[in-house]
Amino acid sequence: MKYIIGVDLGGTNLRIGLFNQNIRLIDKRVFSTQRFKDKEDLIEGIIQSIKNIIKDNALKGVDILGIGLGLPGPVEWKKQIVYFFPNIKGWHNVKLGKILKKRLKINIFMDNDANLICLAESRMGVAKGYRNLVCITLGTGVGGGLIIENKLYRGTNSVAGEIGHLPISQDGPICGCGAKGCLESYVGNLRIMREAKRIFKKDISLEELSRLAKLNNKKAIKIWRKTGEILGIALAGVVNLLNPQAIVIAGGVSNAGEVLFKSIRETIRKRAMPIQARQVKILSSRLKNDSGIIGAALLVKMEVKKC
Amino acid sequence: MKYIIGVDLGGTNLRIGLFNQNIRLIDKRVFSTQRFKDKEDLIEGIIQSIKNIIKDNALKGVDILGIGLGLPGPVEWKKQIVYFFPNIKGWHNVKLGKILKKRLKINIFMDNDANLICLAESRMGVAKGYRNLVCITLGTGVGGGLIIENKLYRGTNSVAGEIGHLPISQDGPICGCGAKGCLESYVGNLRIMREAKRIFKKDISLEELSRLAKLNNKKAIKIWRKTGEILGIALAGVVNLLNPQAIVIAGGVSNAGEVLFKSIRETIRKRAMPIQARQVKILSSRLKNDSGIIGAALLVKMEVKKC
Numbered sequence: 156m157k158y159i160i161g162v163d164l165g166g167t168n169l170r171i172g173l174f175n176q177n178i179r180l181i182d183k184r185v186f187s188t189q190r191f192k193d194k195e196d197l198i199e200g201i202i203q204s205i206k207n208i209i210k211d212n213a214l215k216g217v218d219i220l221g222i223g224l225g226l227p228g229p230v231e232w233k234k235q236i237v238y239f240f241p242n243i244k245g246w247h248n249v250k251l252g253k254i255l256k257k258r259l260k261i262n263i264f265m266d267n268d269a270n271l272i273c274l275a276e277s278r279m280g281v282a283k284g285y286r287n288l289v290c291i292t293l294g295t296g297v298g299g300g301l302i303i304e305n306k307l308y309r310g311t312n313s314v315a316g317e318i319g320h321l322p323i324s325q326d327g328p329i330c331g332c333g334a335k336g337c338l339e340s341y342v343g344n345l346r347i348m349r350e351a352k353r354i355f356k357k358d359i360s361l362e363e364l365s366r367l368a369k370l371n372n373k374k375a376i377k378i379w380r381k382t383g384e385i386l387g388i389a390l391a392g393v394v395n396l397l398n399p400q401a402i403v404i405a406g407g408v409s410n411a412g413e414v415l416f417k418s419i420r421e422t423i424r425k426r427a428m429p430i431q432a433r434q435v436k437i438l439s440s441r442l443k444n445d446s447g448i449i450g451a452a453l454l455v456k457m458e459v460k461k462c
Numbered sequence: 463m464k465y466i467i468g469v470d471l472g473g474t475n476l477r478i479g480l481f482n483q484n485i486r487l488i489d490k491r492v493f494s495t496q497r498f499k500d501k502e503d504l505i506e507g508i509i510q511s512i513k514n515i516i517k518d519n520a521l522k523g524v525d526i527l528g529i530g531l532g533l534p535g536p537v538e539w540k541k542q543i544v545y546f547f548p549n550i551k552g553w554h555n556v557k558l559g560k561i562l563k564k565r566l567k568i569n570i571f572m573d574n575d576a577n578l579i580c581l582a583e584s585r586m587g588v589a590k591g592y593r594n595l596v597c598i599t600l601g602t603g604v605g606g607g608l609i610i611e612n613k614l615y616r617g618t619n620s621v622a623g624e625i626g627h628l629p630i631s632q633d634g635p636i637c638g639c640g641a642k643g644c645l646e647s648y649v650g651n652l653r654i655m656r657e658a659k660r661i662f663k664k665d666i667s668l669e670e671l672s673r674l675a676k677l678n679n680k681k682a683i684k685i686w687r688k689t690g691e692i693l694g695i696a697l698a699g700v701v702n703l704l705n706p707q708a709i710v711i712a713g714g715v716s717n718a719g720e721v722l723f724k725s726i727r728e729t730i731r732k733r734a735m736p737i738q739a740r741q742v743k744i745l746s747s748r749l750k751n752d753s754g755i756i757g758a759a760l761l762v763k764m765e766v767k768k769c
Contacts, residue, residue, distance in 0.1 A: 229737055238737060287618050299703070303610050310705025311594050314737050317702040322695050322733065324631055334698065334733040388629050391641065395624040396606070396700070398617025426629065426641040430536055430545060430621045 157220040158212075159455045160205055160261075163268060163447030164188070165227050166242035166295055169197075171204050172448035173212055176220065178279065178456065180445065182212055194245040202258050219261045220459055223451030224251070225268035227296070229314040232266045238314070241331055242295050264454050266309075268292070269316060271450025272440070273300025274307050276403045278453055281441035285400045289393055290440075291318050291386075293408030296331075297339040301397070319343070321389045338389040342382050344408065350378055365411045379414045386415075387422020394427040394435050405440035412439075464527040465519075466762045467512055467568075470575060470754030471495070472534050473549035473602055476504075478511050479755035480519055483527065485586065485763065487752065489519055501552040509565050526568045527766055530758030531558070532575035534603070536621040539573045545621070548638055549602055571761050573616075575599070576623060578757025579747070580607025581614050583710045585760055588748035592707045596700055597747075598625050598693075600715035603638075604646040608704070626650070628696045645696040649689050651715065657685055672718045686721045693722075694729020701734040701742050712747035719746075 163170040173182040191197035228240035235252020252263045273290035288302035297319025301308040319339035327336030351359045367375035470477040480489040498504035535547035542559020559570045580597035595609035604626030608615040626646035634643030658666045674682035
């Protein structure tokens with residue numbers, strides 16, 4: 156029996172999972188990304204955590220079929236180069252694949268995290284078996300992945316899927332990407348929390364805001380409804396353009412639950428074209444926090460098979 | 463030698479072309495769509511024109527490999543059903559394939575016109591050989607087609623590609639589709655002409671508006687620049703989402719030429735994400751008015767091969 160390691164690097168957490176070849180999770184570790192002080196330290200942290208999870212399970216490098224990494228930014232997945240990370244400083248055109256391969260002597264595979272979440276949900280999650288699928292990840296950044304005709308679609312430079320950077324306004328706030336009116340600048344974590352602070356006159360976490368909405372707090376409900384409406388407008392465009400079977404909504408913000416999903420569904424029904432709107436299912440991620448490591452492990456399994 | 467017939471039905475013209483198997487155009491007819499008074503009359507017109515082009519070229523039905531039709535609205539291409547035509551009245555869930563097959567005894571193939579224009583440009587036009595391609599058709603309606611990994615992507619109900627119905631504003635004018643703020647309601651023919659009338663204080667055709675811009679008329683230039691900017695905003699979103707190699711711009715409005723294309727290119731460079739924006743080429747349709755009939759003939763050739 157061989158094993159697979161799936162790594163999910165996020166702005167908040169670094170997750171590492173050990174899987175068997177059937178993508179059954181055997182062991183998992185979670186670290187705070189903040190504890191690594193710079194790029195070198197983070198790379199070293201990834202390497203040591205991988206070594207540890209192998210050793211602690213009484214395995215050796217030769218027992219590992221490959222290591223898959225889901226990364227929080229645009230990645231040239233074939234050349235294994237990180238273009239940059241919008242929310243982790245110091246990463247620019249980093250040949251991460253080469254670095255890890257040299258140190259670990261294990262085959263490395265990598266992709267953008269939203270792509271791998273989309274892959275995981277389409278193979279083992281809520282959208283299992285759907286041939287045409289869009290996945291949107293809601294966090295500090297708003298990412299996305301596309302399954303087209305049952306395959307992960309990466310585009311020409313492997314940076315397709317940037318749903319967070321669909322313009323929903325000709326002007327609007329300046330986004331981190333430099334453009335104006337991007338979806339992300341309306342529904343990213345920071346924007347929602349800023350809006351919550353304005354309305355509640357104090358700092359309030361997203362978890363608290365979700366809890367309040369479930370307790371029927373009108374102000375909290377209003378914030379989630381508005382967030383759902385804006386998401387629905389952008390997703391109506393995606394539905395018109397790609398006519399997918401389903402959209403999977405993942406990431407922390409999606410934990411707001413029914414108040415958010417109802418607003419998204421209603422807006423899509425109202426604003427997308429009737430044939431497309433009738434078809435599309437709006438689903439909540441099933442694999443939740445493990446979707447990234449599962450997707451990374453699936454990537455290894457898929458790519459090793461091709462070798 | 464066998465032959466193929468390509469039909470391009472538009473709100474303005476009905477075009478019929480006779481091709482050989484290498485998709486070389488042998489004969490072509492153009493009729494005004496307005497001369498047909500209703501759905502039955504239009505179907506009869508299509509049938510008679512096909513019969514005539516066959517007869518006039520001393521051919522028989524058995525010499526025709528198939529008839530391809532590009533249609534101005536959403537089409538279930540496999541079941542050969544027209545869902546509806548936004549700009550021709552009286553068409554709702556019409557089993558056009560069955561009707562034509564019964565009358566003509568020739569194999570029928572059909573698809574949305576923008577899909578077939580995209581196919582034509584990707585196989586024989588300005589985007590020949592591009593694997594990931596977006597085509598936008600600018601006319602009374604704003605349509606689109608997608609080539610993904612070298613294949614026409616039609617989506618779940620074969621209605622993908624509706625670029626004209628990407629929202630670029632949360633509010634904005636009500637679109638023909640029922641939604642608000644769709645691209646089409648900012649850059650469709652009627653909207654441009656209404657804007658021109660407001661500025662020039664008289665009715666002015668798009669051809670005239672293009673001519674004036676080429677003569678350096680400031681007002682005309684301003685209208686085309688603004689049109690290009692709005693198109694650029696929506697297309698920046700498409701570029702971020704699909705990371706295509708190229709976008710082909712087709713349809714009457716694209717004849718405005720460099721003043722329009724420069725504005726589109728500048729806006730995409732400014733508003734799309736850098737990796738995607740660096741890659742994408744913004745191209746003008748090469749096959750122009752013949753792109754629809756060529757695409758329809760290509761569809762026949764592709765599908766017959768599969769049989």
